[in-house]
Structure formats: C-alpha cells, structure tokens
C-alpha cells in the first residue's frame with residue numbers, strides 16, 4: 001500500500017461479521033483491520049486475503065483503550081494518509097439483567113461498542129474531511145432499536161451509535177464524508193452460537209425469512225455503503241434482519 005491508496009479500516013476484523021467484511025473489501029481495497037485477543041484468527045484472515053488485489057493486514061488494538069487507538073491511528077495516517085472508509089465493526093455483549101449488571105462489565109461494553117468509535121473518529125475524521133470524500137459505517141444492532149432482555153448495556157451502546165451517526169452525518173456532509181449505520185438482526189457468528197439452542201430456535205421462528213443472516217450478507221451491505229453506488233446516502237440506518245423488526 002502507498003500513501004495515496006484508497007484504504008479501508010475495519011475494527012474487529014478477525015472473526016464473524018468483521019472477517020466477512022475484510023474478506024469482501026480486500027478484493028478491491030487495501031484493508032487494515034484490528035483485533036483484540038485472537039492472534040491466530042487474525043493471521044488466518046491475512047492469509048486468506050494474501051492473494052486478493054487489495055490484501056489485508058491485521059493489527060492488535062483494543063478499541064476501548066484510547067491511548068492505543070490514538071497511537072495506532074496516528075501511525076497509520078502518517079504512513080498511508082487518512083482512510084477512505086472506516087467500518088466500526090468491533091463489538092461485544094456482556095449480558096445480564098440490569099439490576100445484576102456489574103459496573104465494570106457495563107463499562108467494558110460501552111468502551112468497546114461506543115467509546116472506541118469516538119476514539120477512532122477523532123483521529124481519522126480531520127484527514128478524511130481534508131481529503132473531501134469518505135464513508136464511515138457504524139455497526140449498530142436491532143437490540144438498539146427494540147431492546148432485549150438482559151441487554152441493557154449492549155442495547156444502550158447500539159442505540160447510541162444510531163444517534164451518533166445521524167449527528168455526525170450532519171456535521172460531516174459538507175466535507176463530502178458520509179456516515180451511515182448497519183443494523184443487523186440475528187447473524188450466524190460466535191455471538192449467535194453463545195445463545196442457548198432453545199432460545200435461538202424461538203428467535204429464528206419469529207423471523208419472517210425463518211433463518212439467521214449470514215456474515216457475508218452484512219458484508220455486502222457494508223460494501224454498498226462505502227461504494228459510489230450509495231453516494232447520495234448519509235445519516236441512514238440499513239436494517240439487515242430478515243424482517244425481524246417489521
């Protein structure tokens with residue numbers, strides 16, 4: 001990658017939806033993705049993308065650590081220039097009924113799902129605005145729209161992203177930078193595998209399309225939102241849930 005490349009940053013790109021996004025975008029753009037703890041999975045993504053025309057490089061960085069984010073973001077921008085697109089994908093759930101929620105775990109969810117987006121944005125947005133074009137995609141969730149028992153922390157963080165993206169779209173539109181949200185429903189991933197079988201079956205039975213979504217289906221929507229095909233779309237939320245919220 002050179003300093004004039006149109007490169008894409010994907011947070012949490014080593015597994016699940018983030019991995020599918022990296023593998024799809026790396027066919028067209030150089031991709032830098034972050035991961036937090038699974039070095040083996042990250043190396044596997046790099047290996048898969050090695051023959052793609054864009055390629056992908058993984059970097060360990062906890063998005064909830066603002067000093068780590070600032071240090072990495074500054075070094076990437078100095079080396080390659082501002083990213084052309086950013087997909088804020090990294091996210092976790094640490095579910096508990098609200099009254100039983102441990103404050104440290106609540107904070108961890110907020111740091112990973114919400115604060116990390118702010119830490120990254122404040123480092124990359126100035127350069128993207130000077131560049132005069134770009135796209136930022138935030139990964140929300142249907143939990144942020146309709147809530148879910150045991151997910152007050154997760155739902156609050158994901159609802160906050162919806163508000164953040166609408167405000168940011170209004171701030172950045174004049175600079176040619178678009179900001180949109182993806183709002184997945186039930187998607188096949190480690191996060192879904194962690195839900196007990198019986199509950200998963202009930203949830204799938206309530207989805208009009210009667211199946212969970214595939215990570216690749218979210219990746220296609222991410223590719224659309226950073227492409228010129230969505231050039232007049234900003235401040236929007238694209239729900240990918242098989243009709244779950246209808």
Ligand SMILES: NC(=O)c1ccc[n+]([C@@H]2O[C@H](COP(=O)([O-])OP(=O)(O)OC[C@H]3O[C@@H](n4cnc5c(N)ncnc54)[C@H](OP(=O)(O)O)[C@@H]3O)[C@@H](O)[C@H]2O)c1
Pocket residue numbers: 011012013014015016017018034035036037038039041061062063064089090091092112139140141142183184185186187188189190191192
């Ligand atoms: N799966 C669903 O049904 C669903 C539905 C709606 C929304 N979403 C959202 O979609 C996004 C991806 O979900 P997923 O199901 O694909 O999750 P996943 O399979 O658990 O993967 C999460 C990814 O995020 C990374 N990550 C976690 N904490 C991080 C941190 N502090 N800093 C940097 N990277 C971190 C992980 O890296 P390591 O493995 O190295 O820790 C991993 O690459 C999340 O924002 C999630 O809330 C998912």
